[in-house]
Amino acid sequence: MAAIYVDCRILSLRVVFAAIYIVALIFLVAKAGRHRALCCLLCFCVVLGWWLSLKPSDDGNWRPDVARTAWAETAGDRITVHNVRNCDYHSETEYSDCWSDRTYNLSDLRAADFFFVNWGVRWIGHPIVSFDFGDNQHLAFSIEARYKPGQTYSAILGFFRQYELIFIAADERDVIRLRTNYRKDEEVYMYRTNAPPDVVRKFFLTYVTYLNHLREHPEWYNAVTKNCTTTLDSKLSEDLPKPKAWSYKLLLNGTLDELLYERGRLVTDGLPFVELKQREHINPFARTVGQSPDFSALIRAGRVGF
16 A cells, blocks of 8 residues: 555545555455455555556656766776766755766776765665776765655655666765765765775776666666665675675665774774774865865875775
């Protein structure tokens, strides 16, 4: 019934269709006698079949900051990423000049950095992976729900078919500075991973492959199976020489940075996790950097692993 009410595309008929389902279910159960369980299963399957028939689409009236989807073209060592987001922010909701195409050389790829965003809830966080191409070139990927005007995120609606999935490819002056300098109550931590160059290259190509996959085959965002962490977790694990077992912290991801620390995936300089996290908290310094074109280099200066 929840799926009928939430995902019915005719808003004015949500209550009507949900009521019809309840009445029909009660009637069938009352008349079915010993076949009640079968009738309940049949009703469930009918609704499930309808729900699964709802298809995501790249077409839509999207919010301006997710109006375009990134995709990439490869020519030998060079990869051109289209629709890289680099908004010029005036406030959290006011921005301009968002989109550009950028070309990177795979041979310049040096490292992968892990940004982790938390807003005070222990079990919820948001990871962003950024690739370092040297010479102050960084390309960050943020896996998010794609919003239409007026939509905001709801953990409950995230279990239904309300949001499409989007991979935002962005300059750090956009996707990181938005969270450190403009959004309230979002705390950002930056870690250098210790992944060797060959693994970093595999990570990057895994992201690029999924970018192009979504361009041809849009997918629904799901709060469990297709969220900012779980969408690529298994694929990135395949890129690692010694993958670890699945952990509930990949789903309840508010301590994901601690999990990576425990698994030896971060450069730590031998620091205990609590001290490392304190040192890698970048919000105060990012605000002093402001709109500097050297934002990426400046927030890394003096940090562990950089």
